[in-house]
Amino acid sequence: MNAVPKIPSSLTDKQFHYCPGCSHGIIHRLVAEALDFHNVRENTVGVASVGCSVLAYNYFNIDMQQAAHGRAPAVATGIKRVLPGSIVFSYQGDGDLASIGTAEIVHAAARGENITVIFVNNACYGMTGGQMAPTSLIGQVTSTTPKGRTQPEAGYPIKVTEMLSTLDGPVYLSRVSVHKPAQIRKAARSIQKAFRYQIENKGFSLVEILATCPTNWKLTPLEAVKWLENNMIPKYPLGEFKDVGV
């Protein structure tokens, strides 16, 4: 008899509001499966950020706080300092984490705050309609770079995970993708590991997940997967940038 896929107990049965072909649904499931795997659902506090995943508190079947734009790592820090025995994670997009929230993510990482950050990079502001994000690629057409992003006007994309890997605070930094089943399995293992390090009180962990945004990229879901593979991965290479276990 084949096993029937079930909803992880760390997810509610509420239907996602995400667009067809968006990666958030897969990533939510991977995070929930990791919490289930470690059996920490009842001891976890999640922090939702501002952007498409602002409603994450409706989907994760755990205690949640919703943070102001960019401030999730600071909110998570406050929670963790009061509840050092709890598992605390933030779930943030690239506009939230890599633009308005750069100070908070850098300093939470530098402190070695014992939290886990799930960082979803889809190279645009999704919720507000596809504006340029700090992670948008050179040449990428967005609603605020209608002729494509160029450096003199709009600067270069920020590689957050590489940048954080120069700090002493983080114990685990990786970049994964969820555009193919094999990549999804790798992402699942990476997210599991990030939470394991927190459970073991090792310190700050962050998993950057390359994600598709077909709606704002103006592509079909299949074209979006190809675009991610052909354009994002060469600029945002996958892999583990820091791992204290190695």
Place this chain on the structure above:
Amino acid sequence: MKKLLKGNVAIGEAAIAAGCRYFFGYPITPQTELSEHLATRLPEIGGVFLQAESEIAAINMVYGAAGAGGTVMTSSSSPGISLKTETISYIATAELPCVIVNIMRGGPGLGGIQPSQSDYFQATKGGGHGDYRLIVLAPSSVQEMYSLTTKAFQLAETYRNPVMIIGDGLLGQMMEPVEINDSFLTPAQVDKPWATTGCQNGQRRIINTLYLDPETLEELNQKLQQKYSLIVSQEQMAESYLTTDAEYLLVAFGTTARIAKEAVEAARRKGIKAGLFRPISLWPFPVSHIAPLINKSRAVLTVEMNCGQMLEDVKLAVNGKTDVYFYGRSGGMVPSSKEILDKIIEMRDRSYECCS
């Protein structure tokens, strides 16, 4: 037990006595001694002192910590409070108890570091976006820095609302004897079923300020307004000094009230029946306390270290029943009792002109 304490230190000791175990802040003059004191004291008693990367991060740590059930405080000074206001709005909306201290300095802009009261509007009229209120307490002695801080934590827990204490560098720096209230030293455990501590016992908790459905958001606003009405009816605090027969009523809070008191005494020596009304709660403004005094007054003089902010609340309370005068110094300049006395005499002379 009496101890000689600096104002800023008194706030820190009172916070600890009231059960505060978490402090998140960012260095800014003139609240520095408060942070520095807690950096030593909190770890000694198993608490957490964290110097944040910014004022914004500090107040968001307060949000997270309060939401997780911690008894928490932050402190700053005027420009730093401006930076915090977005999240203060979130904290008020999510109904998280916490105490925020503003040791005010002269503004606007980066301004200076000398004593000022120019954040009255910011503290009492919102500061951030949306229809929210802070409970605002204004101590005028080191003793009150202590007693109103303990009171602030009680109010924050009772109403699940942020409470702001506003002082200035003069109160923060001065040393006075303080009666330490030991009854607070073992704070009662407050039950916080709404706090996000992990959903071990059934229903999960969500701390949120996003309400995309306008009907639901209006309901939230109505619920908050009901709470604010209750606070207005229950928590007005003020001190009246020589007001029983006062014909000339001075209104001043905090540092300014100390100087105004001297001016009232000087006026009395000259045979002018002056009295002082000192709001202790700035929000709610103590309308019910001042109303009976206004009816007996020939004129009212509001004295502030700003360009006329509490003046608006005094005028609302007076509601045209008598003349309201204003004397203010700004930018960190402190009014002298002589300047205030001159203003009282001028007010007396003018009110006689009107009546003759």
